[in-house]
Amino acid sequence: DPHTWLDPEKVAEEAQIIADKLSKIDSKNKETYQKNVKELVAKAKELTKKYQPIFKAAKQKTFVTQHTAFSYLAKRFGLTQLGIAGISPEQEPSPRQLTEIEEFVKQYKVKTIF
Structure with a gap:
């Protein structure tokens, strides 16, 4: 199933891997990659926290x-x-x-x- 973006936590995992790889390839922009992925991971956690109780109560x-x-x-x-x-x-x-x-x-x- 290629639809990994439908799981916020999976998106965060994949984004971290991509940010880490880009940081190695393009070390001068490492800080930007890591800052951006940190924000994405936080948003993904917020989404999971927001939707978990909704789906649980469904x-x-x-x-x-x-x-x-x-x-x-x-x-x-x-x-x-x-x-x-x-x-x-x-x-x-x-x-x-x-x-x-x-x-x-x-x-x-x-x-x-x-």
């Missing part, structure tokens, strides 16, 4: 998507995702998969499909 923690683009978000905030077409948005579900999705939607009373 009555519906299960959702269906056209493809599995929300894995990192779901894992971070304790949600359950079912993708109709897997990771590829171009992939068509088989009749068997459609039946499984229907059962999943009924079992978890899913009201919205993204």
Whole structure:
């Protein structure tokens, strides 16, 4: 799943790695890279802190998507995702998969499909 930016903490981890690499390659701008990543990490933590209680209090923690683009978000905030077409948005579900999705939607009373 390439959609890592949907998890604020994952974004912070990746940004730190990038800032560290850039700091080595371009040492004269190291201070700027590290200052910027420090701000990004703080904002990511704020987002997690803001949304954690919202998702925790949500009555519906299960959702269906056209493809599995929300894995990192779901894992971070304790949600359950079912993708109709897997990771590829171009992939068509088989009749068997459609039946499984229907059962999943009924079992978890899913009201919205993204």
